[in-house]
Each structure stands twice: as C-alpha cells, then as structure tokens.
Amino acid sequence: MALIELQEVSKLYGFGDATVLALDEVILSVDKGEFVAVMGPSGSGKTTLMNVIGLLDRPTHGSYLLDGRNVARRRPNQQAKVRRDRIGFVFQSYNLLARLSVLENVALPLAYKGMTPVRRQKRASDILELVGLRDREYFMPRQLSGGQAQRVAIARALINKPSIIIADEPTGNLDSTDSKVVMELLADIHRQGNTILLVTHNPELTRYANRVIYMHDGMIVGDEQTAIGNMAKGARRTHFQRRKVTDDEIVEGVSALMRDVPGKELASKPKKKAKRGRPRTKKRPVGRPAGHRLKAGSRQRREKAKKR
Amino acid sequence: MWSGNFKTAIGNLRANKGRSMLTMMGIIIGVSSVVTVVSLGEGLKHQVTGQINQLGSNVITIRSGKLVGNGSGIGGLNLLAFLSTSTLTDQDVQAITKLSSVNSVVPIDFVGSSAGSDKRQLDNIFVVGTSSKMADLLHQKVAYGSFFESDDSTNKVVIGSSIAEELLDELNPVGHSVKISGATFVVQGVLAPSSGGLLSVAQTDFNSAVFMPLKNARSLTNGRTNILQILAKSNGDELDIAVNDISTALQKTHGGQTDFTVLKQYELLGIAGNIVNTITRFISGIAAISLLVGGIGIMDIMLVSVSERTREIGIRKAIGATNRQILNQFLIEGLALTLGGGVIGVIASLIINGVLRVYTSLQPAITLQIFIIAVGVSVAVGITFSVTPALKAARKNPIDALRNE
Ligand SMILES: Nc1ncnc2c1ncn2[C@@H]1O[C@H](COP(=O)(O)OP(=O)(O)OP(=O)(O)O)[C@@H](O)[C@H]1O
Ligand SMILES: [Mg+2]
Numbered sequence: 001m002a003l004i005e006l007q008e009v010s011k012l013y014g015f016g017d018a019t020v021l022a023l024d025e026v027i028l029s030v031d032k033g034e035f036v037a038v039m040g041p042s043g044s045g046k047t048t049l050m051n052v053i054g055l056l057d058r059p060t061h062g063s064y065l066l067d068g069r070n071v072a073r074r075r076p077n078q079q080a081k082v083r084r085d086r087i088g089f090v091f092q093s094y095n096l097l098a099r100l101s102v103l104e105n106v107a108l109p110l111a112y113k114g115m116t117p118v119r120r121q122k123r124a125s126d127i128l129e130l131v132g133l134r135d136r137e138y139f140m141p142r143q144l145s146g147g148q149a150q151r152v153a154i155a156r157a158l159i160n161k162p163s164i165i166i167a168d169e170p171t172g173n174l175d176s177t178d179s180k181v182v183m184e185l186l187a188d189i190h191r192q193g194n195t196i197l198l199v200t201h202n203p204e205l206t207r208y209a210n211r212v213i214y215m216h217d218g219m220i221v222g223d224e225q226t227a228i229g230n231m232a233k234g235a236r237r238t239h240f241q242r243r244k245v246t247d248d249e250i251v252e253g254v255s256a257l258m259r260d261v262p263g264k265e266l267a268s269k270p271k272k273k274a275k276r277g278r279p280r281t282k283k284r285p286v287g288r289p290a291g292h293r294l295k296a297g298s299r300q301r302r303e304k305a306k307k308r
Numbered sequence: 309m310w311s312g313n314f315k316t317a318i319g320n321l322r323a324n325k326g327r328s329m330l331t332m333m334g335i336i337i338g339v340s341s342v343v344t345v346v347s348l349g350e351g352l353k354h355q356v357t358g359q360i361n362q363l364g365s366n367v368i369t370i371r372s373g374k375l376v377g378n379g380s381g382i383g384g385l386n387l388l389a390f391l392s393t394s395t396l397t398d399q400d401v402q403a404i405t406k407l408s409s410v411n412s413v414v415p416i417d418f419v420g421s422s423a424g425s426d427k428r429q430l431d432n433i434f435v436v437g438t439s440s441k442m443a444d445l446l447h448q449k450v451a452y453g454s455f456f457e458s459d460d461s462t463n464k465v466v467i468g469s470s471i472a473e474e475l476l477d478e479l480n481p482v483g484h485s486v487k488i489s490g491a492t493f494v495v496q497g498v499l500a501p502s503s504g505g506l507l508s509v510a511q512t513d514f515n516s517a518v519f520m521p522l523k524n525a526r527s528l529t530n531g532r533t534n535i536l537q538i539l540a541k542s543n544g545d546e547l548d549i550a551v552n553d554i555s556t557a558l559q560k561t562h563g564g565q566t567d568f569t570v571l572k573q574y575e576l577l578g579i580a581g582n583i584v585n586t587i588t589r590f591i592s593g594i595a596a597i598s599l600l601v602g603g604i605g606i607m608d609i610m611l612v613s614v615s616e617r618t619r620e621i622g623i624r625k626a627i628g629a630t631n632r633q634i635l636n637q638f639l640i641e642g643l644a645l646t647l648g649g650g651v652i653g654v655i656a657s658l659i660i661n662g663v664l665r666v667y668t669s670l671q672p673a674i675t676l677q678i679f680i681i682a683v684g685v686s687v688a689v690g691i692t693f694s695v696t697p698a699l700k701a702a703r704k705n706p707i708d709a710l711r712n713e
Binding site: 051054056057076077080081083084085089091095096097099100108109112113156160 | 316319320323619620623624625626627628629630631632633706707710
C-alpha cells in the first residue's frame with residue numbers, strides 16, 4: 001500500500017470569476033522511502049500540493065489517503081495530531097519561533113505531544129547533534145546563519161520521527177554551500193528510510209531524488225524515475241527553471257519581468273503554452289482520467305478560471 | 309505543558325514590557341482600589357465590634373425626639389435632635405435612677421466652647437457635662453490622674469487625649485490649669501484615647517472634649533437645664549425590661565408624650581456598622597468598574613497580539629499544535645497579564661494602607677480573604693476577557709496563518 005495516495009484531488013481558491021484552480025484532479029501515489037522532487041513553474045501548484053499532503057490545507061474535491069486512511073476530511077484537531085506525529089515541514093523561510101532558543105524550537109513538537117521538558121530537551125539535543133548544531137543549542141534563531149537556521153528547522157521536522165518530510169524550496173534562501181549542506185542532510189535522512197517530498201526550482205537538486213514530478217497549471221504533467229546522483233532529464237528543460245534574466249531584459253525592466261507571470265501568459269496564448277509545458281519524458285499515467293467526474297457546472301468554472 | 313506555556317507567556321509579555329505594563333494598569337488600579345476600600349470598611353467594622361465589646365451589651369441610650377421608623381437605617385443617628393432643644397431633663401434622670409432594673413444612670417450634655425492654656429488656644433471643643441459614673445459606665449479608661457468622684461461643682465476637669473496633647477504638651481498634664489469659656493480649671497485626669505467620630509458613644513469625639521460635672525457645665529451656658537442624652541446601664545441581663553421600664557417612666561414625666569427615644573447601644577452601633585457596610589459595598593462597586601475597564605483593555609491588547617502573531621500561530625499549528633493548545637497559550641497569556649496586575653495591585657494597596665495608617669486616623673484592616681478575593685477576581689477577569697482573543701487565535705486556519713507576513 002502506498003504511503004500517500006491522492007485521488008483526483010482538486011483545490012480551488014476564491015469564487016465566482018476570481019476562482020483559481022490551484023490543483024486540478026491530481027492523482028499521485030508515493031511509496032514509503034521515496035525521495036520525490038517536485039518541479040514546475042511558479043504558480044503551477046507545487047506549494048498547494050505540499051500543503052494538501054501536509055494537511056495544512058483541505059482539498060476542495062477528491063480524497064487523500066495517508067497509510068490507507070482518508071485524512072482529508074478529518075477535524076482540524078485530528079489533522080493537527082497527524083501533522084504532529086507523521087509530518088515534518090521544512091519551509092523556505094525556516095519559520096523558527098524567534099523568541100524560543102534553538103533547543104526549544106526543536107523540542108516544541110514534543111511539547112505539543114505532552115512529553116516532559118527534561119525528556120524532550122534530551123531528544124532535541126540528540127537531533128541537533130545529528131544536524132551538527134549541538135553547540136548552538138542555546139542560540140536564538142536570529143543568531144544563526146541561513147544554513148544553520150534551515151538545519152534547525154530540519155531537526156525540528158525530524159524530532160517526531162515523521163513518516164513524511166515535506167520541504168518546500170528549503171534551499172530557496174540559501175547560497176550554494178549552505179544548499180549543499182542542507183541537501184546532504186536530507187539525503188542522509190532519506191538513506192535512513194524516510195520519505196521526502198522536495199519542491200525545488202533547481203534542476204541540480206534532482207540528483208538527490210529518485211523520482212521527479214513535474215507540475216503545470218495545477219496538474220502533474222510528468223513523472224520520472226531517476227537514479228540518485230543523476231540529474232533528471234526533464235529537469236534540464238529550461239521551462240522548469242527560474243528564467244535567467246538577460247541584459248536586454250534588464251534594460252526593458254518591469255515589462256520584461258511580466259513575461260514570467262503565468263497568469264498573463266495564460267490569458268494571451270493558453271493553447272500554445274500548454275504544449276510547451278509538456279516535457280517529453282517517460283510518463284506515468286497522470287492527469288485527468290478519460291471519464292472524469294466533475295459536473296458540467298464545475299467544468300465551466302474551471303474554464304473560466306483558466307481564461308482569467 | 310502548562311508550566312511551559314506560562315514561561316512562554318511571561319516571555320511574550322516581557323518582549324512587550326511597556327505595553328504589558330500599560331495593559332495591566334487598569335487591573336492594578338481596580339484591584340488596589342477595591343482592596344483599599346474593602347479594607348477600610350473592614351477596619352471600621354472592627355472598630356464597631358471593638359466598641360460593642362468594650363461597652364458590654366447592656367448600655368441604653370435615651371435621646372430627645374421621636375425616631376422615625378423602628379430605629380434602623382440612617383434615622384438611628386437622629387441628627388435633628390442636636391439642633392432642636394432637648395426634651396430631657398434632670399427629672400428624667402431621677403426617674404430612671406429609681407428603676408430597679410437600671411444599674412446606673414449618666415446624663416450627658418454638650419456645650420460648644422473654647423479652651424486655652426498659657427501656651428495655646430483651642431476653639432471648637434466640646435464641654436461634656438456628665439456625672440462621676442460616666443467613666444465606669446462606658447468603660448472609659450483614664451490615662452493619667454483620675455475621673456472626678458463627686459457631682460458637685462468643682463474647679464477640676466478631665467480632658468480628652470487630643471486636648472491634652474494640643475493644649476499642654478507636658479508629659480503629664482495633671483495639675484496644670486486650663487481656661488474654659490473664661491473660667492480657670494485644673495486638670496484632674498486625662499482620658500485614654502478612644503475611637504471617635506461616627507462610632508463613638510455619643511456621636512462625639514471624646515478625645516477632643518473636656519469633662520466636668522453637669523452643674524459646672526450648666527454654669528458655662530447661662531443656666532440651660534435640659535440634657536442632650538442620658539446613658540443608662542441595665543442590671544445584668546435585664547436589658548429589655550430596663551428599656552421598657554425607662555419608656556414607661558419617661559412617658560409619665562413627659563405627660564404621656566413619647567418625645568424621646570430609648571435605644572440599645574449595641575443596636576446603635578450595629579446600625580453604624582450597617583451603614584459602613586453599605587457605603588463600602590457601594591464604593592467598591594464603583595472601584596470594580598475599573599476592573600471591568602481593565603478587562604476590556606486586556607481583551608483589546610490580546611486581540612492586537614493575536615493578529616500580530618498570526619504567523620507564529622501558523623508555525624505552531626504546522627508542527628502539530630491543536631486548537632486547544634493554542635487556546636491555552638493565549639488564555640495563559642491573558643491570565644499572566646491579569647494575575648500580574650492583581651499582584652501589583654495588592655502590593656500597591658498594601659502601600660496605600662501603610663500610608664493611610666501613618667497619616668490619617670483610619671485603621672484599614674487587610675485580611676487574607678480580601679487578597680484572595682482580589683486576586684481571584686482578577687484571574688476571573690483575565691480568563692473572561694482572554695477567551696475571545698484566544699478563540700480567535702485557536703480557530704485560525706493553519707495555512708492562512710502561515711501565509712501571513
Ligand atoms: N490563498 C490563495 N488564494 C488564492 N489563490 C491562491 C492562494 N494560494 C495559491 N493560490 C494560487 O494557486 C496557484 C498555485 O499556487 P502555488 O503557491 O501552489 O504555486 P507554486 O507552484 O508553489 O509557485 P512558486 O514556485 O512560486 O512557489 C497560483 O495561481 C496562486 O495564485
Ligand atoms: Mg511555492
């Protein structure tokens with residue numbers, strides 16, 4: 001049985017003419033021990049997907065089975081407990097609590113579990129040892145470098161021995177050296193049998209993954225198995241990287257940057273873009289099944305959302 | 309979990325020291341004023357009970373004029389009787405003396421006067437014309453010298469403690485001479501200080517009065533013969549019989565009219581106690597309003613704090629805090645705020661009490677009970693007014709909270 005099983009999961013934001021389809025009937029299953037890299041242009045729904053899997057957000061349609069149990073419609077408190085016990089988050093912006101020491105930050109999930117202070121501090125110390133920050137236990141988050149802060153965040157994500165670690169652009173704010181340290185750490189964690197979902201814009205980082213998922217317009221448009229150590233084939237396609245700004249565009253200024261805004265692109269040439277977006281890699285059966293079950297009304301709504 | 313939450317709460321309040329202090333101000337003022345008012349009332353009540361205990365329960369007061377109602381309520385003080393001419397006379401005293409249920413009788417008459425020594429002059433003192441048995445009947449202690457023994461005219465007087473202090477600052481004023489309304493008298497005794505004002509036996513301050521036999525006092529007032537009030541003491545436990553006997557006897561001497569009032573002294577004091585109680589409750593009610601205002605201030609700041617810390621709430625929820633745990637965190641923060649205010653308020657009221665004791669004649673009595681109530685009330689205010697902000701925090705959707713900058 002798959003660890004994560006998404007069945008036609010859709011997520012709509014807003015309503016009426018302003019409806020955005022952030023996830024479009026996504027079907028995905030992830031097995032225990034996989035290291036999945038998620039790639040895709042800005043606004044393609046990667047973060048939304050992670051939030052749904054991490055139970056931070058509820059899907060509008062579809063079901064989400066975690067270890068065979070549907071968790072998408074659980075009560076907020078039950079979802080909080082699932083997050084606490086089974087999911088570890090690593091955010092781009094670290095999200096450490098500024099007023100707590102490094103040790104307290106790492107130990108916090110255990111506090112919510114009701115563990116005694118002595119025991120949880122001991123555990124937190126051990127985990128900090130693992131990420132090489134034992135000597136920073138009593139530092140405050142603001143006294144840490146970006147790389148160190150992210151390692152603390154990883155320690156916090158690990159402390160409850162979660163089934164899944166979700167890292168949404170964990171290296172987004174880091175330089176290449178710090179990125180490497182953080183990624184090596186995640187690789188270590190993966191080698192110990194953990195399941196990791198990593199959102200990234202950097203094709204280099206797909207070397208750490210054994211599977212790469214490509215997203216576009218809220219759909220999974222590509223799914224590729226790769227060997228660890230090799231860069232995924234699809235990842236090389238420039239479309240999934242952040243665009244390098246050319247000198248000409250710097251001169252052009254803001255109007256050039258606007259080209260990157262997906263909404264605008266969609267509005268002008270939706271057809272063409274969809275074609276470009278599809279990487280020619282070996283695909284798993286993804287996207288919309290032949291006879292999909294959305295009613296006509298919601299279908300129209302989606303079309304509207306795309307045109308916007 | 310709770311201790312951890314408390315630590316976090318204190319940390320958060322520390323981080324915003326100025327704001328926390330201002331927020332607590334309402335609670336501090338509320339608690340300290342309630343505690344001060346209640347302890348003042350409590351102190352007055354103690355004085356009343358002290359008086360009753362000192363007097364014994366068998367003292368009867370007879371006053372001129374008819375009391376409206378049954379003697380309870382504010383009528384018990386019957387201030388009008390002081391303004392109109394009293395209907396009590398020497399005959400009444402004699403009639404009461406003859407009663408078998410009455411042990412001793414003492415007339416009391418006041419004359420406003422002035423007193424002087426070779427050093428100082430005091431206006432606005434009272435000369436109390438009474439009998440030699442007054443000190444005994446009222447259990448009034450004499451600090452120096454002795455109370456006068458005969459009711460005949462004499463040039464000896466007994467003075468109250470304040471007069472002794474203000475007029476003659478010798479260690480022992482006995483034997484010194486004082487001038488009262490022009491005539492010279494020799495001090496024979498000085499009374500021990502007694503509690504004055506509203507609660508004193510004859511609604512006058514014995515500490516600033518001069519005592520002399522009734523005959524002497526009359527000679528100072530160009531021959532007035534009526535008496536302001538008569539004090540009597542019943543035999544043993546015959547208080548009710550004595551009250552009846554006195555009423556009957558006086559009705560006879562007054563030609564069948566009931567233009568006088570016979571009161572049991574402890575009832576009179578009880579009435580004073582009730583008045584103190586009512587006033588205390590009223591004022592502490594007003595003071596309690598500032599607690600309410602303080603509570604609203606706390607709610608306000610907590611709401612600000614919750615929206616400022618939306619992201620923190622998001623992070624906590626992401627790593628597994630349940631709604632209940634977030635709720636507790638903010639409740640405890642509000643609680644810490646009010647509890648802090650309550651404790652500081654209690655400390656402030658202790659200081660106020662000390663100041664009152666030193667600089668005024670008030671004797672506030674702080675009891676443990678007052679403290680417990682004050683702190684309890686501030687805790688209740690804290691919880692009540694933190695519920696809304698805490699619920700707001702607890703119900704935040706984790707992803708929306710996380711997106712908040
Ligand atoms: N709270 C929201 N309200 C409305 N629309 C939203 C909200 N969150 C996301 N969206 C929309 O959903 C779509 C997917 O957003 P998402 O954040 O998942 O993209 P992403 O792939 O993570 O992009 P990036 O690479 O820039 O992080 C976008 O079009 C975005 O505008
Ligand atoms: Mg994102």
